[in-house]
Amino acid sequence: MHGGAVGSAELADFARLDAERYARRGYPEAVYCEGKTPAQVGAIAAAGGGSGVMLFTRASDEHAAAVRQERPDAFHDPDAALLAYPPQPPAPVGGLVVVVAAGTSDLRVAKEAMLTARYLGRSVELVVDVGVAGLHRVLAQLPLLRRARVVVVAAGMDGALPSVVAGLISAPVVALPTSVGYGAAFGGLAPLLSMLNACAPGVAVVNIDNGYGAGHLAAQIAAPS
Incomplete structure (x- = not known):
């Protein structure tokens, strides 16, 4: 591992790490890899990000290889395109x-x-494949949903599920539109607009495919009081 081997001067041409973000906000900086070269991402991984967990989002296989060259034991989930260190x-x-x-x-x-x-730093449960085409599937998850401090609902197509969930529970819902759907879904614009027009109160909407933003907001909502 070469953590700390790269100084801030060597990053100055393409990045300035916010090492104080954890002290300022209580949450570390994340590295959005899309649009960066693997070499740039690897240099950022080597430099480190100050206190807290280093997160690398939207990481391709090439980005992941560059991170793990510097942080060999970094966690990597290829499906989520995310790495974390420690x-x-x-x-x-x-x-x-x-x-x-x-x-x-x-x-x-x-x-x-x-x-x-x-x-x-939050306890998280994942519920999969409970869309509105079969409402019995989400109703079967009500005991778990009603234990949550906050629920993130990722949906494409018509984007109706967040409003349904919000009408069944007392916790706030973070609506996460995805780019899943046929032509008239317009790459996630249709579910985004549906979620912004949710009938049920207590629904906040993040940008299309912004899983990081939804997870971060949920972590803040569920933080210890």
Whole structure:
């Protein structure tokens, strides 16, 4: 491992790490890998990110290889395109976060939200394939959903599931639109607009496919009081 071998001067051409973010906000900086070269991501991994967990999101296989060259034991979930270092998440504190994926096709984004919340120190449960095409499936999960401090609902297509869930529980819902769907879903725009127009109160909406943002918001909502 070459952690700490790269100084800030060597990153100055492409990155300035916010090492004080954890002290300032209580949550560390994350590295969004898409648009960065593997060499740049590897240099950031080597430099370290100050206190707290280092998260690398939207990481390709090439990005992951560059991170693990510097942090060989980093956790990597290829499905979620996410890496974390140290590999073990912190001991969970605060309330329970439940992440719901409407369909299997939404699982990639849902797992990004789940892992983000977990590595930010929350206990997380994942519920998969309970979309509105079969309402009995989500109704069967009500005991778990009603134990949650906050529920993240990832859905594409018509984006109806967050409003359904919010009408059944007392906890806030973080609606996570995905780019799953046929042509008129417009790459996630249709579910995004449906979620923004949710009939049930207590629904907050993040951007399309933004599993990291949904997981981070859920972690903050479920933080110890």
